[in-house]
Amino acid sequence: MKKLNNLLDEINDNVKRALAEDIGAGDLTAALIPQDKELNALVISRENAVLCGMQWFETCFLTLAPQTTIDWLARDGDYVQAGQQLCTIQGPARALLTAERSALNFLQMLSAIATHTKRFTDAIAGTKAHIVDTRKTLPGLRLAQKYAVTCGSGVNHRIGLYDGILIKENHIIAAGGIKPALMKAQEIAPPEVFIQIEVESLQELHEALTAGATMVLLDNFTLSQLRDAVALILQRSSERIVLEASGNITLNNVRQIAETGVDRISVGGLTKNIQAIDLSMRFV
Structure with missing residues (x-):
């Protein structure tokens, strides 16, 4: 690996x-x-x-x-x-x-x-959030680009498809829903591999948490929805749930997103643009 x-x-x-x-x-x-x-x-x-x-x-x-x-x-x-x-x-x-x-x-x-x-x-300094990269990299230069992210104080997400499971919308559709997708992932994942699932609404977040999700990607949530998602997690204080915001993240809005209380903010533009x-x- x-x-x-x-x-x-x-x-x-x-x-x-x-x-x-x-x-x-x-x-x-x-x-x-x-x-x-x-x-x-x-x-x-x-x-x-x-x-x-x-x-x-x-x-x-x-x-x-x-x-x-x-x-x-x-x-x-x-x-x-x-x-x-x-x-x-x-x-x-x-x-x-x-x-x-x-x-x-x-x-x-x-x-x-x-x-x-x-x-x-720098834009989110003082918050608990971390800036995270994605797989939107130049072909053949992924490790180089992900190394550069760490030099800018960012955090690497999975390196490739082999070292983490990220269940996205199309995976959920193909697997027959959030619950069956998560159940299958939990069945096949090696102990060292994380499982993250993407949700597009608070209702889907509820469904994912009920199915045992511990790492959730909040795709294109509004600021209000992000705050509601964080509040929901705080109600489940006995569990450690990692929330990651994603979608249309810019330098103009990243501070507001970090201040909602999410743990991670993924930005494809770090390596794509x-x-x-x-x-x-x-x-x-």
Whole structure:
């Protein structure tokens, strides 16, 4: 089972595929540079951001030229300012030029996710809620993107279909209802796997709780409905029920949602709607 605390193989695989699609049969433009020429470079952030993706960035260069040295002036999870120097690089000119775009692509994309996540976590500071990611990720880059969420102080939901059960509307329809869906899930779930069920109304929440749900996704609930759902759970003080709000979550409403008392708020936009951080690599 893949976990975020064991990313080395994933990073190498991500970088291998990125370099292969960019270089193909060879970097024709880099061949203009003498083979033995060495260069120094530095990377600068053009905007305020949370840095993320150092290992992906480094691996792009080290894969092509293991003798490359990279000295970082900030670390993953650090808040960096516009104009701040992030690192210096020294190595063979051809390798630096060839790896530059892939390396920056990873650093810009992952820093964007970490930065956007941090905006959400800052917005709900002081509440008990946590910002949670989803499976709405770029194909082949899920672990990288979920790592970036943690650098922005967010929390990972299940990594994939194999490490958690999330019973959604279509599962409920196919299984014949909330109760039969939950009963089947409880029957087949390994001990370490959580079971979460999605509901779309307070009536469905009642039904799910009656069927033994301990983790519920409240889909597109209004603020009033969220407060009512939390109040219902508080009445059942002998049970530990986790409530997660989802659907149309924005920076404009996330604070109000957190203040209803829900435990988690899932935001697909953390990994789905990405505007890369503006970074610049300069040769000196």
